[in-house]
Amino acid sequence: MEPSISIKNLALSFGNLKVLKDLNLEVGQGEFLVLLGSSGCGKSTLLNCIAGLLDITDGQIFIGGRNVTWEEPSQRGIGMVFQSYALYPQMTVAGNLSFGLKNAGLPKAEIEDRVNRAAKILQIEPLLKRKPAALSGGQRQRAAIGRALVRDVNVFLFDEPLSNLDAKLRADLRVEIKQLHQQLQNTMIYVTHDQIEAMTLADRIAIMRGGQILQLDTPHEIYNKPTSKYVADFIGSPTMNFFDGAIEGGDQLRFTTGDLSFTLEGYEFDAGTPAPGTAWFGIRPEHMLSGADAENAPIRMNGQVNLVEPLGSDTLARVTAEGHALWIRLDGQAAIASGDSIAIGFDPARANLFDKTTENRL
Amino acid sequence: MANDKPFQPFRNLNAKIASIPMILTALVIFVGCTLWTIFYSFTKSKLLPKLDFVGFDQYERLWGTRRWLVSIENLLIYGSLSLIFSLLIGFLLAALLDQKIRFEDTFRTILLYPFALSFIVTGLVWQWILNPDFGVQHAVRSLGWESFNFDPLYNANIVIYGVLIAGLWQGTGLVMCLMLAGLRGIDEDIWKAARVDGIPMWKTYLFIVIPMMRPVFITTIVIITSGIVRVYDLIVAQTGGGPGIASEVPAKYVYDYMFQSQNLGQGFAASSIMLLTVAIIVIPWAYLEFGGKRRG
Amino acid sequence: MADSQVLTDTAAVTGPFGRRPKPIFSRRNIMLYGTLIVIAVYYLLPLYVMVVTSLKGMPEIRLGNIFAPPVEITFEPWVKAWSEACTGLNCDGLSRGFWNSVRITVPSVIISIAIASVNGYALANWRFRGSEVFFTILIFGSFIPYQVMIYPIVIVLREIGVYGSLTGLVIVHTIFGMPILTLLFRNYFVSVPEELFKAARVDGAGFWGIYFQIMLPMSLPIFVVAIILQITGIWNDFLFGVVYTKPDTYPMTVQLNNIVNSVQGVKEYNVNMAATIITGLVPLTVYFLSGKLFVRGIAAGAVKG
Known part of the structure; x- marks a missing residue:
């Protein structure tokens, strides 16, 4: 099957500063791809290039098989959701959803139809007459997603859409975005610096650093078979x-x-x-491994517990063994205290x- | 903080001492002197203020004086045109400078430098440029267009537009700066969202950005208007109120009656009307801006 | 889109590639920079006319065009404007006004900023009962036309014996500079993290200790903004100068206006323009040297408290 998005030898530089370097990336139809990296790695820049909001220096971008390298963002067949929501504050939610469509000269009935459908999917029908200022953070983000939804496009781009929300709401909306993806089966590219979001949402994760993709693979592979020390260090908490x-x-x-x-x-x-x-x-x-499990491990040593962090579901312990400071994840019920000596192994x-x-x- | 506590005059004493100049200014000058002027505008003061009440006589005389009526008319024409054009030009310039252009700093420096100059300097320069015998009119005529006529400063019908040219030259840079700050305050993502939505740039400005800049516009309008009502130096330098009384303004009327015609009562009445004009503009603005909200 | 279709057929690299072609001389750029350059020329024109006129001799001005550069450059008008031009009976040029303006501006700037900064600091960090009320009066007072207050102030100054002296004018500038400066400093000090202030109080520092040891050193930029604002504002003042000083102590703007708009004698336009430039030179120098800080200063006036 033809990839939904394909990026060939993409490069971007501002003067002498190379922000993106010879990037190649293919995203399949209906795939949920997460661009993950620490700030300044170029993930948002890449997304903006795909959207056409930044002019690239070199390379090509194909969306839906069409070369869109020189196209305007609105001609690329994408919808985009921004971190700050970027809702037009003077318009109602319905106005926000329909403004682009009106401007494109769509018939009134069609616009109404699309707005209602999007509102239904996102369950924001009661909010259509309200202005963004009267909405909560989560509702605003839904409205912002709605604005992408009405465009009836196959590709959705998310630029850290949940970063401005508190932790609880973030977890809820994460689930909703995942459900939305399952329902719509659209191609989605999602930029985040939150590895939990990346791991839970992605079909594949692209880990970026210094304007390059270090590793592009499923969350499972990325976690278990990191191809570089940077990725190994970056993913997982504690490290x-x-x-x-x-x-x-x-x-x-x-x-x-x-x-x-x-x-x-x-x-x-x-x-x-x-x-x-x-x-x-x-x-x-x-x-x-620790305690009884450690006995059977191929490598064993003895350590001293310095610090215990009970998280409820499990317990983290900082252990010094053979001159190394190590993090160990234990069962949440483990009876362990700072100062204990324990046997560890792996x-x-x-x-x-x-x-x-x-x-x-x- | 201290508001819920009982009155303690010596608590926070240093802060109170430090605020004495402000308290004196607020009470003696801004409240006291203003009330004094309003109060004496109902007297028959001539060379010296005296408590000889005449009711609204001064105001009746004021509105019966041709010079005052011309002043008010000029202020209205100059004020409304100056407001409209400085907002329009200021915003357009700001929008031009906001196009990620090269040499933005240079252009901004050029557009704003007149604002650093005094109205006296501004008025004198434009008096010279608009001088019919040597200035623009002369220059165009010497190019061969003999019948070209442009002498606003010597034509009573259009003199106020000559002042307007100078006023706009001096003041649009400020408006541009305020507008540019407003434009820069707009979330970058809004522009991106509009581009993804396919909204043309002019429509984005008109329907999204300008409505978002409402507070900036209101503040700018208040600043411009309170400056317009005060316009004085520019007239003194550029036209001296002439030809005849064709370019008189209220602020000049006040000064001339107070300090030259020795008719204080007229000056007080005229300045009280100026105060009223400003109040009509500032009070609704203040109400909109601070009315609903509790100040923190 | 049509273009991309055509290009698709070319070769190995299919279709549009790399940077979107953007000719330097696109219609948009020509319009944009063209407009800006025309406007910039318009804005610079008066300055140019001032300079060239001041460098010409009177015969050349009578015959020529004000926009033409001087055929023969002469600094005579500048010398005359500075040391010989007449206002009324005094014929010692603008130099007297210049030094008067210096004597007015320097103490006014220092005193107004000293008072307003301490006041802004008190309002930001040491609020007391009624402080906000006075501040509100102060801010609204700044909208009152000066004409309403000038006469009663004459009486006040006469009562305390400083009417017509430089001291009186310094007091007036301090008063009318107070609203904007206090607002500027108050807003700045409010934005200083409160923890810093609290930490200093826990360490036992008092009102003046915190002001001099903590607030002052970290607010130098805002002092510079205030200085720029005040120098240009006070130097350019005309109304207060004409009302509160006597001919001997007239500031430069007043003297300039008297020289140029005097009805006696032959008009010497070159001398007038030289005098005008000299008067504008101080604020212009401050403006060109301060750059962005000047912008910050005027924008500060628009920021509401």
């Missing part, structure tokens, strides 16, 4: 535990860090057995190894 050490050859590969040395039995290398050299060994807090099969110099996955 992955890293050991700074070296891989040593022999008939059985070993990883050595300080006084600690263990075999890498069970670890699946990405591209065959690597040459010996310096490397990062990373393991997620939930893959750190299985290299669940680890992530990264080359020290390239920081790429081994």
Whole structure:
């Protein structure tokens, strides 16, 4: 099937400042793609380029098979939802929804029809006569989505749409956006810096850094098989535990860090057995075993608990072992206190190894 | 903070001492002197103020004086045109400068510099440029268009437009700056949303941006109008009120009657009318702006 | 769209590619910059006319065109305007007015800003019963036409014995500068995080201690804005100068107007324009040097409290 959006060798620079570098990206029909990254990584810039709100320096953009590189935003067949909602404050919700359509010269009946349909989908029918100032944050964001919806387009672009809302509302609207996507089956590109939003909403996540896409994959793959140390570090809270050490050859590969040395039995290398050299060994807090479970782990050590963060559903502990400070995720019922000594262990099969110099996955 | 507590005159004493100039200014000058003038506008004061009440006599004389009527008419013409054109030109200039142009700072500096000059300087320069024997009229005639006629400062019918040209030259830069600040205050996303919606730029300005700038417009209007009512130096420098009394304005009427004709009562009455004019503009504005809300 | 269809057929790279073509001389740019340049020329014209006229001799002015550059540059008019031009019986030029204006402006700027900044600070951080009421009167008072208050102020100044002196005029400038300056400082100090103020109070600093040690050092930019605002405002004043001073102490604007609009003698337009430029030079210098701060100053007047 032809991709819904396809970006070829896209680059954007302002003077000497290269904001986006030779980007390639294909988004499938009906796919929900999330652009994720810390601020300044170029994710919103990329979205604005796709929308046509920024003129690109190089490359091409196709939407629905049509080359839209030089098209005006309104001609690209997209709808867009902004972080600040960007509702026209002097118009009612109905006015906001219909203004673009009126301007495009659509017949009155058709406009009314579309507005009503969008209002129904978003359950904002009672709000149509109100002005944005009289709406709550969540209602405003719904109205903003409605303005994209009435355009009857196949591609929706979301620019951090939930960032201005409080945590509870954000979680609710996240679910609604997901349901909306399931209902409409539109292609959606969604920019966020919130990894929970990214993980929960996306079919695929593109992790961006420095104007490039570092990794583009399903949330599962991104979480479990990060292709670089940056991605491994960026995704997951608390962050992955890293050991700074070296891989040593022999008939059985070993990883050595300080006084600690263990075999890498069970670890699946990405591209065959690597040459010996310096490397990062990373393991997620939930893959750190403790207590009785640790007994059976291939690698075991003893640690001292410095800090306990009970979250209810689970408990996080900061443990010092063999000179390393490590995060461990424990069961919410675990009886543990600061100062306790505990046995911890892990299985290299669940680890992530990264080359020290390239920081790429081994 | 202190409002709910009982009266404690020595609490916060330093702040009260620091506020003495403000309290004196507010009470003695702004309230006291204003009331004094209004009060004495009902007297027969001539060279010196004296408490010889004559009711509304001064006002009747005022509205029976041709010079005052011409002043008011001029103020209305000058005021309304100046308001309309400075808003229009100021906004258009701001919109032009808002097009992400190169050399924006240079253009802004050029458009605003007249505002740094005094009305006296402004008036004298334009008096010179509009001088029929040497200025624009002369320059155009010497190009070959012998019958060209443009001498606003010597033609009683159009002299006020000559003043208007100078006034706009001096003041539009300020309006432009206020408007530009207003335009820059509009959320960038609004522009983006309008582009995605396919709204042409002029429609975005007209139907979205200008309505959003309502507070900026209102504030600007209040600033311009309160300046217009005061217009004095410009007239003194550019035309001296002439030819004849063709370009007289109320502020000049007040000054001349108070300090030259030794007819204080007329000056007081005329200035009280000026105050009334400003009040008619400022009070509704203040009501709209601060009326509903509790001030914090 | 039609264009893109045509281009699609070309080659390996299909269709529009890279930067949207935007000729530098597009119709939009020509219109935009054309308009701006025409307007800029119009705005600069009076300044240009002033300068060229002041550099010409009278014969050249009588024969020539005010827009033409001087054939023979002469600085005679400038010298004359500065040291010989007559107002009434005094023929010592604008220099007297210049120094009067300096003597008026410097103390007025310093005193008005000192008083207004402390006052704004009291209003922002040390509110007392009634402080907001007085402030509201002050702000609304700034809309009252000066003509309403000038005569009673003459009486007040006469009563305290400073009518006609520079001191009297300094007091008047301090009074009428107060609304805008107080607003400026109050708004600025309100925006200073309150925690800072509270922390200083916990540390035992009092009203003046906090003002001098904390507020003053961190509000230098707003002081600069206030100074710019006051220098231009006071230098350009005409009404107060003419009402509250005597011919000996007339500020520059008043003297300039008297020189140019005097009815006696032959009109020397070149001297008049030289005098006009010299008078405008101080605020213009302040304006061109201060740049964005000037804009901030005038915009501050529009920001409501």
